[in-house]
Amino acid sequence: MKPANPVFASLGTTIFTVMSALANEHGAINLGQGFPDDEGPADIREAAAKAILDGPNQYPPMMGLPALREAVGEANRRFYGLDVDWQKEVMVTSGATEALHDSITALLQPGDEAILIEPCYDSYRPVIEAAGATVKAVSLQPPHWSLPVEALEAAFSDRTKLIVLNTPMNPIGKVFTREELTAIAGLLEKYDAYAVCDEVYEHLVFSGHEHIPLMTLPGMRERCVRIGSAGKTFSLTGWKIGYVTAPAALMEVIAKTHQFVTFTTAPGLQSAIAYGLGKDDDYFAGLAGALEAKRDILSKGLAEAGFEVLPADGTYFVTADFRPLGFNGTDEEFCRAITEQAKVAAVPMSAFYSNDSGDAPTHLARFCFCKQDGILTEASKRLADWAKARAA
Ligand code: PMP
Ligand code: GLN
Numbered sequence: 001m002k003p004a005n006p007v008f009a010s011l012g013t014t015i016f017t018v019m020s021a022l023a024n025e026h027g028a029i030n031l032g033q034g035f036p037d038d039e040g041p042a043d044i045r046e047a048a049a050k051a052i053l054d055g056p057n058q059y060p061p062m063m064g065l066p067a068l069r070e071a072v073g074e075a076n077r078r079f080y081g082l083d084v085d086w087q088k089e090v091m092v093t094s095g096a097t098e099a100l101h102d103s104i105t106a107l108l109q110p111g112d113e114a115i116l117i118e119p120c121y122d123s124y125r126p127v128i129e130a131a132g133a134t135v136k137a138v139s140l141q142p143p144h145w146s147l148p149v150e151a152l153e154a155a156f157s158d159r160t161k162l163i164v165l166n167t168p169m170n171p172i173g174k175v176f177t178r179e180e181l182t183a184i185a186g187l188l189e190k191y192d193a194y195a196v197c198d199e200v201y202e203h204l205v206f207s208g209h210e211h212i213p214l215m216t217l218p219g220m221r222e223r224c225v226r227i228g229s230a231g232k233t234f235s236l237t238g239w240k241i242g243y244v245t246a247p248a249a250l251m252e253v254i255a256k257t258h259q260f261v262t263f264t265t266a267p268g269l270q271s272a273i274a275y276g277l278g279k280d281d282d283y284f285a286g287l288a289g290a291l292e293a294k295r296d297i298l299s300k301g302l303a304e305a306g307f308e309v310l311p312a313d314g315t316y317f318v319t320a321d322f323r324p325l326g327f328n329g330t331d332e333e334f335c336r337a338i339t340e341q342a343k344v345a346a347v348p349m350s351a352f353y354s355n356d357s358g359d360a361p362t363h364l365a366r367f368c369f370c371k372q373d374g375i376l377t378e379a380s381k382r383l384a385d386w387a388k389a390r391a392a
Helices: 015-025 042-054 066-080 095-107 124-130 149-155 178-190 248-259 267-277 281-305 331-342 373-391
Strands: 090-093 113-118 134-139 160-166 194-198 224-229 242-245 317-321 364-368
Touching (some): 090 095, 090 248, 095 224, 095 242, 113 124, 134 149, 160 178, 178 194, 331 364, 331 373
Parallel strands (some): 113 160
Antiparallel strands (some): 317 364
């Protein structure tokens, strides 16, 4: 039999599914895969229920419901001062994952190079490689995770078509600074390249930090594709509603990939998210504030259990060094051990790195804190008890 496409045939199941399955098997608290453990805002769910009952429920327009595209255009203006023509520059997708796929495949062709900043979300690389392009990875290193601008420039070449930029950044909770973004913008102009900006955590940014879309920097309006996710902004990860903002010329091509991937997305959910994006500023500030409090609960609990906890300035995640607990194995071994023995699941940091550079840290675990306070306290307690029992 002829082999299937090696890009996909050689892949394992994503680490999120693996750790969630292990958590279920062992009855562990699942702080692995990133999803909130509440049901999301009741008014948005009611809006969806009503829209589904009232209809229409047949294929909505390929680019997305006008109401949602208009709301995305308006959110660009309201939060970032971006002037967007929603009719030509906004498209709705089935989750940010689809938006990433559509954007990357619309831009790349065989022979191109694409730059990734690791650690990164696991969907980027296979999509780039399936398009016949080559990944050039630049890695960030703990504890500061600062952008190595020289190494980044070394990854650029005349063949560089795009960089994927994720800010706020999963898994490390980094929010790129204006200075870092300016350095990236300079390289994009110098090498005539694009940025696919994964900004799904745009509203999950904590005190003292600001989310700056690369698209707002001088010269970047025409080079950036900006991707958002209702899953994160409204704590409705299962809905899989994403949205893309891109200059009209790029959007035309991205829409061509979308038309053959999903073509469109459930209209009732789109209409509820259009309503959600219109919520007042208190909603967005409240979301970030509530998550920040959860970050603090889990960070404190992990520190008390003996971890060295790294800062998390945004996202759902905090990373922690487990070596102070006296655990000398790898991060994969650690995450397996705590899931099976302490009954708390986390995700190993090395899963977010490729093996290209061989410099993936193996002493960090990523913990998800968008859970009820009592769950975070209980998870911390279980980890502290486990660490104590091991030390005894
Ligand atoms: N990008 C990043 C960095 C993510 O963490 C996620 C989370 N799942 C996604 C994209 C995908 O978002 P969606 O669920 O909307 O497809
Ligand atoms: N983005 C989520 C995380 O990092 C998971 C998404 C998924 O399961 N594909 O945990």
